[in-house]
Amino acid sequence: MTDTTPPASRAAQILSRPISLNGLTVPNRIVMAPMTRMFSPGGVPGEDVRSYYSRRAAAGVGLIVTEGTYVGHESAGQSDRVPRFHGEEQLAGWAKVAEDVHAAGGTIVPQLWHIGMVRKQGEPPVADAPAVGPSGLVTEGAEPTGKAMTQQDLDDVVAAFARAAADAERIGFDGVELHGAHGYLLDQFLWAGTNRRTDAYGGDAVARTKFSAEIVAAVRAAVSPEFPIIFRFSQWKQQDYAARLAETPEELEAILTPLAAAGVDVFHASTRRYWLPEFDGSDLNLAGWTKKLTGKQVISVGSVGLDGDFINAFQGEGSPVKSIDNLLDRLEADEFDMVAVGRALLQDPEWAAKVLADRFDELKAYDAAALQTLS
Numbered sequence: 001m002t003d004t005t006p007p008a009s010r011a012a013q014i015l016s017r018p019i020s021l022n023g024l025t026v027p028n029r030i031v032m033a034p035m036t037r038m039f040s041p042g043g044v045p046g047e048d049v050r051s052y053y054s055r056r057a058a059a060g061v062g063l064i065v066t067e068g069t070y071v072g073h074e075s076a077g078q079s080d081r082v083p084r085f086h087g088e089e090q091l092a093g094w095a096k097v098a099e100d101v102h103a104a105g106g107t108i109v110p111q112l113w114h115i116g117m118v119r120k121q122g123e124p125p126v127a128d129a130p131a132v133g134p135s136g137l138v139t140e141g142a143e144p145t146g147k148a149m150t151q152q153d154l155d156d157v158v159a160a161f162a163r164a165a166a167d168a169e170r171i172g173f174d175g176v177e178l179h180g181a182h183g184y185l186l187d188q189f190l191w192a193g194t195n196r197r198t199d200a201y202g203g204d205a206v207a208r209t210k211f212s213a214e215i216v217a218a219v220r221a222a223v224s225p226e227f228p229i230i231f232r233f234s235q236w237k238q239q240d241y242a243a244r245l246a247e248t249p250e251e252l253e254a255i256l257t258p259l260a261a262a263g264v265d266v267f268h269a270s271t272r273r274y275w276l277p278e279f280d281g282s283d284l285n286l287a288g289w290t291k292k293l294t295g296k297q298v299i300s301v302g303s304v305g306l307d308g309d310f311i312n313a314f315q316g317e318g319s320p321v322k323s324i325d326n327l328l329d330r331l332e333a334d335e336f337d338m339v340a341v342g343r344a345l346l347q348d349p350e351w352a353a354k355v356l357a358d359r360f361d362e363l364k365a366y367d368a369a370a371l372q373t374l375s
């Protein structure tokens with residue numbers, strides 16, 4: 001009998017390789033990036049959230065990182081439509097999400113989130129709760145508008161993350177991602193612009209990392225040794241796109257080393273454009289540097305599959321800078337291990353299946369109107 005199966009494309013060959021993250025085997029290298037959708041009234045993910053995630057798992061996403069979901073601390077969030085990762089009804093909703101994603105052949109981790117000083121007092125779920133952070137500052141140069149956390153506050157938040165991680169394992173998730181990026185609570189500690197503390201949690205890069213490292217260690221102690229812990233971080237902040245945690249590889253290493261030592265298995269280096277070099281003198285992006293400096297597995301992210309150029313480049317017509325070849329070259333060179341896709345996957349649930357099957361001409365361009373519905 002003649003084998004009529006066409007040879008796998010380069011994209012399929014590189015992206016289809018399974019990978020083990022601690023005790024978890026993920027079927028391929030495509031990750032769904034965490035994206036807040038606010039379709040969970042009362043903080044409970046329902047039927048529509050289940051099908052939103054499971055259809056993407058069925059269509060070839062190897063690992064789903066859920067939208068940010070609040071840990072059980074009164075100041076963690078500021079919306080009643082963002083899902084919570086505490087409470088009986090909320091966790092029951094999440095358990096069904098995990099079950100459906102597994103039935104579709106995928107893997108899934110919740111992104112555990114505390115927004116810190118970004119919170120506006122008066123908003124749900126706990127209207128009276130103050131905004132809290134390292135120094136009560138929402139951004140660099142701001143006047144204090146919230147509460148500088150006491151040791152008790154710090155201990156409570158550490159415990160809330162650990163509880164959420166233990167719950168994630170108990171209700172069937174495959175790991176957890178800790179949201180240490182984009183100017184939210186953990187990042188407010190990491191960033192000198194918002195961390196003005198003079199105690200052990202402020203000062204140099206290592207001191208600013210202490211709070212996140214304590215959370216990682218508490219999470220590590222609360223789950224099985226083989227349960228993967230992903231830590232997401234970024235240079236950019238939603239308060240300030242130009243902000244940077246680290247100006248040099250040495251500064252980056254000072255931040256990442258204690259986190260790795262505390263038990264992080266995988267870093268998720270969040271950038272807005274994956275092809276941009278992070279520091280002078282090397283083509284490595286933030287993910288590439290993170291892997292080089294820590295030896296840990298790393299997820300890269302940022303504008304994969306977003307614009308017409310990218311789609312054209314798949315077809316050999318567009319800018320080589322954004323073509324998938326650049327991404328594939330970096331993956332093949334082991335600069336990083338996996339790639340997360342945000343908006344392109346929000347737009348097109350079939351994105352991964354199309355890319356893996358060489359159906360690039362069927363990819364849909366991103367349109368912000370897709371944010372209005374959960375489909």
Ligand SMILES: Cc1cc2nc3c(=O)[nH]c(=O)nc-3n(C[C@H](O)[C@H](O)[C@H](O)COP(=O)(O)O)c2cc1C
Binds near residue numbers: 033302
């Ligand atoms: C609607 C939307 C919501 C997002 N929510 C989150 C979030 O909850 N947590 C997070 O870490 N990043 C969040 N992000 C950032 C994405 O995870 C991702 O890093 C970013 O969109 C860049 O990837 P992309 O260019 O593939 O979209 C969000 C992005 C979008 C577009």
